[in-house]
Amino acid sequence: xxxxxxxxxxxxxxxxxxxxxxxxxxxxxxxxxxxxxxxxxxxxxxxxxxxxxxxxxxxxxxxxxxxxxxxxxxxxxxxxxxxxxxxxxxxxxxxxxxxxxxxxxxxxxxxxxxxxxxxxxxxxxxxxxxxxxxxx
Amino acid sequence: xxxxxxxxxxxxxxxxxxxxxxxxxxxxxxxxxxxxxxxxxxxxxxxxxxxxxxxxxxxxxxxxxxxxxxxxxxxxxxxxxxxxxxxxxxxxxxxxxxxxxxxxxxxxxxxxxxxxxxxxxxxxxxxxxxxxxxxxxxxxxxxxxxxxxxxxxxxxxxxxxxxxxxxxxxxxxxxxxxxxxxxxxxxxxxxxxxxxxxxxxxxxxxxxxxxxxxxxxxxxxxxxxxxxxxxxxxxxxxxxxxxxxxxxxxxxxxxxxxxxxxxxxxxxxxxxxxxxxxxxxxxxxxxxxxxxxxxxxxxxxxxxxxxxxxxxxxxxxxxxxxxxxxxxxxxxxxxxxxxxxxxxxxxxxxxxxxxxxxxxxxxxxxxxxxxxxxxx
Ligand SMILES: [Zn+2]
Numbered sequence: 001x002x003x004x005x006x007x008x009x010x011x012x013x014x015x016x017x018x019x020x021x022x023x024x025x026x027x028x029x030x031x032x033x034x035x036x037x038x039x040x041x042x043x044x045x046x047x048x049x050x051x052x053x054x055x056x057x058x059x060x061x062x063x064x065x066x067x068x069x070x071x072x073x074x075x076x077x078x079x080x081x082x083x084x085x086x087x088x089x090x091x092x093x094x095x096x097x098x099x100x101x102x103x104x105x106x107x108x109x110x111x112x113x114x115x116x117x118x119x120x121x122x123x124x125x126x127x128x129x130x131x132x133x134x135x136x
Numbered sequence: 137x138x139x140x141x142x143x144x145x146x147x148x149x150x151x152x153x154x155x156x157x158x159x160x161x162x163x164x165x166x167x168x169x170x171x172x173x174x175x176x177x178x179x180x181x182x183x184x185x186x187x188x189x190x191x192x193x194x195x196x197x198x199x200x201x202x203x204x205x206x207x208x209x210x211x212x213x214x215x216x217x218x219x220x221x222x223x224x225x226x227x228x229x230x231x232x233x234x235x236x237x238x239x240x241x242x243x244x245x246x247x248x249x250x251x252x253x254x255x256x257x258x259x260x261x262x263x264x265x266x267x268x269x270x271x272x273x274x275x276x277x278x279x280x281x282x283x284x285x286x287x288x289x290x291x292x293x294x295x296x297x298x299x300x301x302x303x304x305x306x307x308x309x310x311x312x313x314x315x316x317x318x319x320x321x322x323x324x325x326x327x328x329x330x331x332x333x334x335x336x337x338x339x340x341x342x343x344x345x346x347x348x349x350x351x352x353x354x355x356x357x358x359x360x361x362x363x364x365x366x367x368x369x370x371x372x373x374x375x376x377x378x379x380x381x382x383x384x385x386x387x388x389x390x391x392x393x394x395x396x397x398x399x400x401x402x403x404x405x406x407x408x409x410x411x412x413x414x415x416x417x418x419x420x421x422x423x424x425x426x427x428x429x430x431x432x433x434x435x436x437x438x439x440x441x442x443x444x445x446x447x448x449x450x451x452x453x454x455x456x457x458x459x460x461x462x463x464x465x466x467x468x469x470x471x472x473x474x475x476x477x478x479x480x481x482x483x484x485x486x487x488x489x490x491x492x493x494x495x496x497x498x499x500x501x502x503x504x505x506x507x508x509x510x511x512x
Contacts (some may be wrong), residue, residue, distance in 0.1 A: 004274075007273075007274055007275070007276055008264050008265035008269075008274050008278075009265055009274060010227070010265045010270035010271070010273075010274045011264070011265050011266045011267075012270065012271055013266070013267060013270070016271075027244050034169050039153060041271075042268050042270075042271045066292065067387070067498035068287070068289045068293070069286070070277075070282060070285040070286050070287060070289060070338050070341035071336070072276055072282070072337075072338050072339075073335065073337065073338070074334040074335065074336070074337045074338075076256055076279060076281065076337065076338065077277070077278055077279070080278075081277070083337075087277055088275050088276045088277050089288070090286060090387075092292075098387070099273050100270075100271055100272050100277055101275050102276065106470065113289070113290070113293050115207070120368060124274075127507045129417055130274060130275075134383070
């Protein structure tokens with residue numbers, strides 16, 4: 001278990017509970033429409049493409065590239081004092097959807113758009129495991 | 137169906153001083169601003185029959201009405217997003233007046249944005265990892281600034297816009313603020329090197345890409361155009377006012393991609409006909425992105441446009457944020473820019489553009505905009 005002081009722990013909701021439960025079991029699964037196969041992330045009740053309520057949770061590769069990133073160099077909230085600089089990335093998964101996350105093994109000044117990455121699973125509490133990424 | 141084009145006007149504007157510590161409550165700031173706006177219009181407290189507000193603010197309409205002595209509050213409401221709802225409120229109020237549901241609507245706010253709740257820290261919009269924020273906040277994307285910086289980085293990558301070009305937005309606005317004694321950065325010059333050498337806050341945003349934090353109040357008084365013509369100041373006719381919420385858009389698209397076609401159609405004019413613009417500059421890069429997504433310039437041309445002085449009052453093709461904007465006048469989330477856009481129509485700005493017929497005001501990077509017209 002790796003606590004992340006300052007970073008809020010996600011609160012699973014009715015829509016997103018399966019996403020977090022699969023992560024706890026070490027799997028990255030995203031919600032996909034059973035009718036038209038469109039991914040939806042963050043998860044929701046209804047498919048915005050075709051209107052279906054029939055959804056499935058599909059395992060994805062966890063591989064992707066850095067689509068964009070920011071580096072927080074000043075603690076703009078008091079809870080982040082002492083934890084800067086840190087980088088937040090948007091990863092474009094091979095399957096298409098975007099995930100917001102952090103990189104565990106890349107210095108903030110070495111991050112570039114297009115960097116290949118893969119998912120790793122890091123438990124932050126008994127209930128919650130986060131999908132983080134490392135250089136692929 | 138007939139729209140409200142030029143049938144409703146902003147007849148009065150009011151504001152308090154802008155400071156880092158107002159020394160009074162948010163409700164008191166709102167009331168002070170409302171009284172100034174009514175006086176500006178030549179209207180009395182008992183003329184008010186409508187009140188509208190930002191949902192994120194603290195002063196409810198019942199509290200304001202009971203202080204003002206409103207006799208019959210016929211219309212009230214709020215628009216529920218964040219700081220970006222100013223133009224949406226103008227649209228709602230204009231529609232209500234055009235429909236005869238109320239006759240004199242005041243849009244108001246009072247915020248201790250520096251000495252009280254500070255937007256930049258996520259104190260107003262933060263969700264502590266709940267709802268959709270479960271997918272962003274646990275990774276350190278805590279505030280609107282973080283999300284906007286993420287989009288800005290990708291947009292720099294795709295279109296070649298540079299941090300130095302962001303800096304020219306900040307420098308141009310500071311020039312305007314230095315002509316405006318009300319501005320928090322009056323008499324405080326800023327150079328492009330100051331911008332480039334300032335520390336990063338959320339990289340790619342430098343300190344001088346970021347808006348101020350401000351205590352202050354502001355108010356607008358809306359009545360029918362017909363009634364406005366008999367009041368103290370020349371009316372600022374509402375030629376168009378529209379809003380945009382959720383939409384199917386790409387990662388780098390601002391909401392202006394959705395709003396612009398509707399706005400220009402509603403107004404019956406295009407971007408080439410606008411004489412002066414106020415654009416929501418919570419962060420300097422978004423002035424460039426808004427100029428592009430509203431169609432004032434093409435994608436990728438906004439950076440070179442501001443670098444060439446295009447948004448400067450002194451010689452610019454389209455002067456933008458002529459009071460100093462949120463970067464250098466005050467951050468009243470659209471309110472101070474709506475007030476400045478009225479001043480430009482009246483000929484009252486400290487950086488007055490000559491012969492203004494159409495004055496544009498975006499209050500949230502495409503989530504809402506107003507086009508004001510000078511009465512003929
Ligand atoms: Zn579907």
